[in-house]
Amino acid sequence: MSRRRPIAAALPAEPLDPAQIAGQVIDGDCIAVMxxxxxxxxxMVFADPPYNLQLAGPLHRPxxxxxxxxxxxxxxxxxxxxxxxxxxxxxAEARRILKPAGTIWVIGSYHxxxxxxxxxxxxxxWILNDVIWRKTNPMPNFRGRRFTNAHETLIxxxxxxxxxxxxxxxxxxxxxxxxxxxxxxxxPICSGPERLKDDDGRKAHAxxxxxxLLYRVLQAASAPGDLVLDPFFGTGSTGVAAKALGRRFxxxxxxxxxxxxxxxxxxxxPDAADPRLLGGDGFEREPRIAFGLLVETGLLAVGDALVDRxxxxxxxxxxxxxxxxxxxxxxxxxxxxxxxxKASGGPSCNGxxxxxxxxxxxxxxxxxxxxxxxxxxxxxxxxxxxxxxxDDDGDDRMVDEAGDADLTTYPEQPVS
Amino acid sequence: MSRRRPIAAALPAEPLDPAQIAGQVIDGDCIAVMxxxxxxxxxMVFADPPYNLQLAGPLHRPxxxxxxxxxxxxxxxxxxxxxxxxxxxxxAEARRILKPAGTIWVIGSYHxxxxxxxxxxxxxxWILNDVIWRKTNPMPNFRGRRFTNAHETLIxxxxxxxxxxxxxxxxxxxxxxxxxxxxxxxxPICSGPERLKDDDGRKAHAxxxxxxLLYRVLQAASAPGDLVLDPFFGTGSTGVAAKALGRRFxxxxxxxxxxxxxxxxxxxxPDAADPRLLGGDGFEREPRIAFGLLVETGLLAVGDALVDRxxxxxxxxxxxxxxxxxxxxxxxxxxxxxxxxKASGGPSCNGxxxxxxxxxxxxxxxxxxxxxxxxxxxxxxxxxxxxxxxDDDGDDRMVDEAGDADLTTYPEQPVS
DNA sequence: CCGGGGACTGAATCAAAAC
DNA sequence: TGTTTTGATTCAGTCCCCG
Numbered sequence: 001m002s003r004r005r006p007i008a009a010a011l012p013a014e015p016l017d018p019a020q021i022a023g024q025v026i027d028g029d030c031i032a033v034m035x036x037x038x039x040x041x042x043x044m045v046f047a048d049p050p051y052n053l054q055l056a057g058p059l060h061r062p063x064x065x066x067x068x069x070x071x072x073x074x075x076x077x078x079x080x081x082x083x084x085x086x087x088x089x090x091x092a093e094a095r096r097i098l099k100p101a102g103t104i105w106v107i108g109s110y111h112x113x114x115x116x117x118x119x120x121x122x123x124x125x126w127i128l129n130d131v132i133w134r135k136t137n138p139m140p141n142f143r144g145r146r147f148t149n150a151h152e153t154l155i156x157x158x159x160x161x162x163x164x165x166x167x168x169x170x171x172x173x174x175x176x177x178x179x180x181x182x183x184x185x186x187x188p189i190c191s192g193p194e195r196l197k198d199d200d201g202r203k204a205h206a207x208x209x210x211x212x213l214l215y216r217v218l219q220a221a222s223a224p225g226d227l228v229l230d231p232f233f234g235t236g237s238t239g240v241a242a243k244a245l246g247r248r249f250x251x252x253x254x255x256x257x258x259x260x261x262x263x264x265x266x267x268x269x270p271d272a273a274d275p276r277l278l279g280g281d282g283f284e285r286e287p288r289i290a291f292g293l294l295v296e297t298g299l300l301a302v303g304d305a306l307v308d309r310x311x312x313x314x315x316x317x318x319x320x321x322x323x324x325x326x327x328x329x330x331x332x333x334x335x336x337x338x339x340x341x342k343a344s345g346g347p348s349c350n351g352x353x354x355x356x357x358x359x360x361x362x363x364x365x366x367x368x369x370x371x372x373x374x375x376x377x378x379x380x381x382x383x384x385x386x387x388x389x390x391d392d393d394g395d396d397r398m399v400d401e402a403g404d405a406d407l408t409t410y411p412e413q414p415v416s
Numbered sequence: 417m418s419r420r421r422p423i424a425a426a427l428p429a430e431p432l433d434p435a436q437i438a439g440q441v442i443d444g445d446c447i448a449v450m451x452x453x454x455x456x457x458x459x460m461v462f463a464d465p466p467y468n469l470q471l472a473g474p475l476h477r478p479x480x481x482x483x484x485x486x487x488x489x490x491x492x493x494x495x496x497x498x499x500x501x502x503x504x505x506x507x508a509e510a511r512r513i514l515k516p517a518g519t520i521w522v523i524g525s526y527h528x529x530x531x532x533x534x535x536x537x538x539x540x541x542w543i544l545n546d547v548i549w550r551k552t553n554p555m556p557n558f559r560g561r562r563f564t565n566a567h568e569t570l571i572x573x574x575x576x577x578x579x580x581x582x583x584x585x586x587x588x589x590x591x592x593x594x595x596x597x598x599x600x601x602x603x604p605i606c607s608g609p610e611r612l613k614d615d616d617g618r619k620a621h622a623x624x625x626x627x628x629l630l631y632r633v634l635q636a637a638s639a640p641g642d643l644v645l646d647p648f649f650g651t652g653s654t655g656v657a658a659k660a661l662g663r664r665f666x667x668x669x670x671x672x673x674x675x676x677x678x679x680x681x682x683x684x685x686p687d688a689a690d691p692r693l694l695g696g697d698g699f700e701r702e703p704r705i706a707f708g709l710l711v712e713t714g715l716l717a718v719g720d721a722l723v724d725r726x727x728x729x730x731x732x733x734x735x736x737x738x739x740x741x742x743x744x745x746x747x748x749x750x751x752x753x754x755x756x757x758k759a760s761g762g763p764s765c766n767g768x769x770x771x772x773x774x775x776x777x778x779x780x781x782x783x784x785x786x787x788x789x790x791x792x793x794x795x796x797x798x799x800x801x802x803x804x805x806x807d808d809d810g811d812d813r814m815v816d817e818a819g820d821a822d823l824t825t826y827p828e829q830p831v832s
Numbered sequence: 833c834c835g836g837g838g839a840c841t842g843a844a845t846c847a848a849a850a851c
Numbered sequence: 852t853g854t855t856t857t858g859a860t861t862c863a864g865t866c867c868c869c870g
Contacts (some may be wrong), residue, residue: 064762143866150598182566346480395531
């Protein structure tokens with residue numbers, strides 16, 4: 001594990017077991033390390049690649065102090081062609097190791113983000129959003145020659161156009177005070193105690209990203225237990241955020257100094273709180289209720305009439321969980337959704353909210369109300385069982401058998 | 417002018433005189449039309465090219481109403497390669513007709529903006545900013561499968577890296593309540609009475625841009641009288657904004673219906689207000705004052721002492737407009753700026769704010785105060801002269817000789 | 833191309849001084 | 852000692868223009 005890199009590079013690349021190295025920072029070039037990982041083994045990739053800033057000379061503030069620039073060798077490329085080749089190479093590996101339902105996030109500025117976005121599209125990633133990180137406190141433009149460069153851009157993309165990716169819609173809506181999360185995020189830059197300093201008090205890394213940004217990324221597009229890979233790990237903000245949110249991670253970093261720093265930083269970082277509080281969506285898909293269950297449980301009886309909101313359309317409940325309309329030759333049979341499409345003429349229909357039962361007082365109640373009633377009953381029964389289980393087993397770790405009580409909240413929690 | 421397009425295309429392309437066609441909407445393919453324009457003839461290009469949205473099927477809202485999408489043929493491309501070829505073709509022509517100091521603006525969404533940005537860089541445009549148009553009222557994401565796509569991206573680029581482009585810094589700072597204008601702009605989408613409708617009450621163009629966006633673009637990077645070209649003119653918002661701000665324009669549009677609509681819209685649009693109110697920067701560079709003029713006018717006397725803010729450094733005023741420090745062998749002579757650099761040790765120094773005179777009450781006043789005093793006196797003299805001139809010649813048009821009074825405000829107003 | 837004039841910064845954090 | 856004010860420092864930077 002502490003072999004010198006020249007020797008390691010000369011050896012045939014041994015395969016890496018993702019489960020084994022989860023939680024570690026791997027020292028090495030990200031392309032070489034990713035090559036040692038199997039196909040389709042990670043749920044998400046977060047990448048903060050070099051921006052290729054192409055800075056010319058020194059820049060001074062009006063008070064003559066000098067602006068600390070990114071002068072590291074890792075940000076130097078001969079030209080756009082070299083940058084494009086590098087980008088295609090790491091991105092192709094990232095796509096190979098990504099699960100079919102996985103997504104990738106890449107952050108950049110106008111210096112590189114257009115190369116990055118075009119490369120993603122050329123590799124047949126499917127862009128889902130570009131997200132703007134608006135900085136509350138950007139560096140001003142000192143010479144008054146451009147607009148204050150007050151944002152960076154993240155691209156979020158699925159492995160391909162047909163990917164069934166994860167998006168924790170309701171959790172992010174909650175994070176945004178009940179409104180859909182937008183594609184522009186307002187967050188401060190990384191400074192103060194969060195900003196890592198070296199022994200001389202200088203910043204340890206030129207481009208450390210704020211944890212708040214990574215929290216939001218992970219909350220949006222991963223579930224607890226997911227494996228997240230960061231090929232440009234730096235000081236390990238992705239690892240700290242992953243640890244806090246109960247996600248597993250693999251970090252790859254080329255600079256041994258940063259590897260050591262990130263490793264100790266993550267060791268000292270707080271662990272996940274009770275994973276039940278971290279939710280994938282926090283609002284996972286509710287367990288499915290077959291319409292027929294309403295009949296079986298007696299909430300509806302065979303022959304009961306369902307009507308639409310206007311009362312113009314009307315179907316009768318059947319014993320097989322379908323509904324029928326009309327009689328004789330004009331009779332039609334189908335699911336509540338199919339018959340809703342027929343009645344409404346629209347391209348699709350949620351039968352649960354389209355069809356209603358008439359209450360004794362004559363008012364209409366959507367059959368979704370009956371479904372919610374049934375779900376609540378089922379949940380009550382499961383909670384009782386889960387409480388028994390918790391009493392048996394009092395610690396905080398995830399239950400091994402993915403007990404029913406947690407299933408609703410964490411359907412994709414791996415069984416380790 | 418009303419030739420049918422197939423015939424026009426078969427004829428040899430006649431050159432177009434930019435001054436002649438300024439203010440017109442040219443019916444035709446933008447690449448073909450730009451080819452007929454001479455090199456380096458326009459000051460700015462604003463382009464809202466097809467976004468290549470790649471929409472699959474129709475999208476419906478939860479209430480089953482259908483979302484009006486961009487379904488026009490002009491937005492259909494076979495693949496990314498076709499879109500890239502198209503983009504390179506029109507952009508190369510745009511660069512050719514752009515003046516060396518000219519800039520280009522291109523607006524797009526994540527569907528196309530990465531192709532656009534990469535093409536700009538490949539053609540050796542030099543990106544100055546990417547600007548985010550944040551929409552106050554974006555269309556929500558109806559399926560809850562992504563973030564609300566709440567922004568579009570504009571790229572602002574100079575013709576090349578060494579270009580001396582125009583940026584009306586102070587005017588935009590003013591627009592932003594005295595703070596530097598940032599790269600994220602919050603503006604409503606185009607709706608209400610501003611949104612053009614056809615006879616059936618449907619929107620006349622799928623992607624009409626708000627005038628406020630174009631006002632800001634033109635105010636930022638053009639001067640009154642500048643010639644602005646829009647190769648994808650649509651319903652002509654660029655023309656309406658240009659007219660209101662006293663800029664000249666050329667519009668190119670392929671769809672004859674849109675050409676007719678834009679032409680009549682612009683004819684009905686309000687004309688520029690008094691051009692003196694439209695400013696290039698509104699705050700053009702102040703006339704230069706030689707330090708020696710302070711001595712010649714008696715505001716300073718030979719031998720007067722100038723000190724820095726702390727009082728630690730001290731120079732004496734000479735008759736030749738230089739200042740000197742020390743005596744004998746250690747004596748140093750130079751401009752106020754050069755001696756400021758010596759005293760401060762910084763890489764540069766504005767002597768006008770570095771050096772101070774001591775007032776009778778003992779407080780320090782920067783010599784910039786004396787300069788402002790002198791400038792005000794000079795301006796008063798010029799205003800008086802200009803008033804005499806205005807009396808002779810009472811209309812509102814720009815004076816032919818670019819009279820001194822207007823020179824400060826509109827140095828680049830063409831005489832045409 | 834060189835030399836020189838001179839224009840140009842916002843929010844956050846933290847330390848030190850002032851009250 | 853507690854509180855407020857002031858000043859210094861810092862942040863992914865493609866950062867001048869004219870003769």
